Amino acid sequence: MRKWGALTAISLGSLLFLIDTTAVTVALPDIGRSFEASLTPLQWVLNIYTAVLAALMLVAGSVADRYGHRAIYLAGLTVFTAASLVCGLTPGIAVLIAARGVQGVGGAAVAVTTFALIGSSYAGRDRGIAMGIWGAVNGLAAAAGPIAGGLLTQYISWRAIFIVNVPLALLAIALTVRSITVVPGVRGKRFDMAGLVSLFRIASFNALMVCGVISASVFACLVFTSVWLQGTLKLGPVDAGLALVPLALSTFVTSTLVGRRLQHIPPRVLIGIGLLLGGAGCALQAGLDAGSTALSILCGLIVTGVGVGVLMPAMGTALFATVPPQRFGVAVGASTTARQLGQTLGVAVLGVVFQSGVDAVDGLNRVYLVAAGLGFAAAATGFLLIRENVGTTV
Template identity: 40%
Template sequence: MFMLLVDVMIVQVALPTIQRSLGATFSDLEWVISGYALALAALILTSGTLADRFGRKRVFVIGLVVFTVASLLCGLANSAAFLIAARALQGVGGAALFATSLALIGQEYRGRRLVTAIAVWGSVTGGGVSMGPLVGGVLTTALGWRWIFFVNLPIGAVTLALTLMRVVNVRDPQAKRLDWAGLLTFSSGLFLLVFGLVRGNDDGWSSPTVLGAMVAAVILLIAFAAIEARQRYAMFDLQLFRKPAFTGVSIATFAIAAGMFAMLIYITLYLQNVLGYTPLEGGLRLLPATLLIFIVPLASRRFTERVPPGLPLGGGMLLVGAGLLLMRAMVGLNTDWTALLPGLLVVGFGVGFANPAIGQIALRVVPPQRSGMASGISNTFRVAGLSCGVAALGAIFQQSVASSLTTSIGAAHAGLSRVVVAAGPQAAAAAAHGQPGTPAAARAAFVSGLELLLVVGAVVVLVGAAATVMVRRRDFQARQAPALPQPEATPEPVRT
């Protein structure tokens, strides 16, 4: 899980190197990131269904093999198109790993051991995303960009051996058939939504391509909901959302991914492109927050055992929102990275509390035999939030930078916004062929855009925090009872 989540962010710090090595365009670079996240989000639910039907260990192993082979292909890529395709294949394998991770924990642990296991899972999931820039910086600086993918090979081999030796294959004897209609409508709808967000600034928000993609996305996602409502055994069981706790944690999961984890990309770019740090130096400056994301879940597990899960979830998200606003108050043209440190530390504490609570709630409000679906839905909201957050924040950021450049150096140079976003003020100055004032204007535009994003991210996270009031104690007390309508007495999960 750690390398799976690191791979969501690890590519970001290597993008300039990849661009030079493969001759990639800025659009290509966007799809190197989005292709992976889209495949993850689109297939997690289906992978959860397959895990319940054929066994969680079996699906996990298949996903691990696909992910590891795809990592090899990414490292061997000789063109941007090949790398994008290999990244999408990585996402296919990653979806199986995501969907089964919580379910495997739920089948192997009970009681206090389950709380501890979920605390470790929370450390890994939160720290994996946060460690991406640092790991990417170390590997890119020391060995080259291809090693950000090759590093997955030995880790994948060791994980495969341990899984085959130690994990039991468990499946749901009443698992449903694969929901093809749901798969196609959800995957297509999510892809078109992110496609429209990514292309909006380039093609124009009123262009037929963007409008058509957004309208089609809405239609397909509505159709998905209608299809799942009619399915007796849907891959996305809408009856789960009759429990306010499940609805609340799903909203919170989406919000923290879209508002905070997606924000890490732009904080990383600020450290490199504005403050001038190398990929490794920038990653090291995120390390204090990253360490807290790892340490807090383990250090606080005794506390979280004694309180309702909604308390650390809501409190953690309030801290994340406050940390983002604190960074907004401190960031500036002439500030050192230490000005960001208080906000980063508050965010680290918040994520450390919130992340394990998300896992606990997702598992504890459903019967054990539905844990595959619950894990799949929870992780779908997480990755969909990250994918949509990266696309939406990118659109807002680029629009803000373009507006600032238009005001400061004229509309003729507003097109430099993509260069500013991807490569920094100095690259923008080179692209403007020495236009006076361009570096200072580009730097100011970047900082102004980041300030706006920090406010937007904080608002999104705080909306998610408000949703945690829906997490009620009685939803957990009813877990052992048949919380959802069942056609007959539910047999025990089958171990094979």
């Protein structure tokens, strides 16, 4: 139990902070009605969380390297739990926005430490298995957020989205204390700007950052898939979320299986394959017309999910092989920031592409084709620029 208790604690933390990124989206109409709030404050309920996450990733990573990843993970979970409780009991929209910002502080600490904790808790084949399961949980959480948010909002209350975090986070804290060994940080160093700069002298690290930005941009097309499902096909939030379940399931199964083979296949090969499959999945979803249904994108969603399932554990393994252990925190902070940047840029760029269509269906087809091209470009970057030897500098 102790052996895999660490992975359970780490996966729970990842699950919580990722689901809260997307679950709130489907609850916004109910939140607005509860507080008679306009669109602007409702947008801040979403944006303040992701903005704080992105802003604090690098700082949180450096702090974790200094004080120890386990300590900062526990601190992050504690802050996240307290803020979730306030969100669930909030008397007004202003308090909700402020508490969501505090959630982002805790989420940043959780996000940058989970990866390093896997590295310090597991080695060899066990690390590969742990990376696979962790990647599977991440993929599942990203897709399950809207479903969970829709179910809780529809059958209980939007407040339940936040309240349910509390017992799960407390369980993660208890498992962390019991199962994860304390590894001291490097005390006495301030924000590791020199360490961050030195990372960008490593060729493979630069390539991983580029792949992270582009791959996140590719998968931003899911935003517009949701718009089509709910706006054009008139599916409710729960049904729209269920339409994306094949993506989540294929990601989960593939990532779990790939984790068992990470020791035998070079990460750059898996990264390239994962990105190729992601691009191919987007291409398969193109070609929609006025008579298309959710089943029309099923094959493409499954192929995309397989690509994500291959990509996520491989990216983690490549980062482990490239970055010195004492800089895991700041490296993960940079990597997560790159993905956040890619997601933001992807939504912006693909949004322009979507609006260039003559209607929603045509716009979505264009989005899928552009996303496919980005996926193929990222695959080429991974194949050509990620090296197998550690610490190669440019």
